[in-house]
Amino acid sequence: MLKELEGLALGIVFKSGPCTAYTVRQLLKNSPSSHWRGSAGSIYPLLERLEALALIEAREDPHDGRARRLLSVTKEGRKALKAWVKGGAEPDIIAQVFDPVRTRVFFMDALTPKERARVAANMLTALESFLMLSRDQIDGRRNELSPLGRLGALGAVMTNEARVAFMKEVVAALQDPD
Amino acid sequence: MLKELEGLALGIVFKSGPCTAYTVRQLLKNSPSSHWRGSAGSIYPLLERLEALALIEAREDPHDGRARRLLSVTKEGRKALKAWVKGGAEPDIIAQVFDPVRTRVFFMDALTPKERARVAANMLTALESFLMLSRDQIDGRRNELSPLGRLGALGAVMTNEARVAFMKEVVAALQDPD
């Protein structure tokens, strides 16, 4: 079974392909989630691996004399991508949501009440502007997103709304401690 | 600045301390998020590192003749933990939520409409039972959780509610495609 970044990269080539490895990197870099850096050191060997497995294939394409390799997903690759997507209901995929902000709330006991209130307020502000950013992502690119792309972006918005709501609870709980 | 797992481990020692490295591992292993495995190979060297930095200190304690090292957070460690918690409003911490389920929704185009509906339904079921699990976490341990611990667990529940709501949207959108 493909690992996370492999499935993601394969999916990107599928949706944006034929495209270059460089494109895959840019999409990963500019994605609102900062989880993957899309570093050259991971992407190029990874795509070589997928090519060796015949999940993607490359076509040499000297665009403006500048050599580049246009990648696209093979029939085998499509099958692998399908299997990877279907694996999304597995327990370890379902359980894998971790939020460093929430983690820090757990350990706010280490702070003084005053510090707690201050940090929580800062987090709330930051989460709110991040939420707006994820909303703009949909509005701004409404037309260039596929229906499922829009749906995925909506998922990000909903998650961020939940994070904001959570942090509001935290702020409230810290204001009048029971 | 402490990295994620370091801050987390330090926080665990702070909240559960004095405790053994073994305890830290168990808490990480049994946490509902499967993000950290709490492998011996990471935890022991990590805690040695924190001890070398004088953020935690160990007291030898031959409990039942069984040798064990009880760890607790030093004054310096408390300061480091505070700084780490306060760093939770930084952009890269705020942005670091990634959900492999949502990622897979992005690439459902690769499936046939029938497969799409089926996978989405599976994901919804899995997410719903995971939500119930996170709810039980609060109910079951209501008394043994600190106020902020309860709040953190609430955050997990809220996130999981958002994931379920999102997946319901996906299922609905796949039923009658616009």
Place this chain on the structure above:
DNA sequence: GGCGACATGTAACCAGTTACATGATTGA
């Protein structure tokens, strides 16, 4: 003429996992 984007790659490093090794204690 130089800067930024396009494009591809590699080597050194880092952090976490797997799998193993060891040994004491507790309870069925």
Place this chain on the structure above:
DNA sequence: TCAATCATGTAACTGGTTACATGTCGCC
């Protein structure tokens, strides 16, 4: 007595990042 839990550790591996190297093209 035998398995499970408590307890500590190490070596090999893996998968990603950082930082570097190289070269073209388009634009100011």
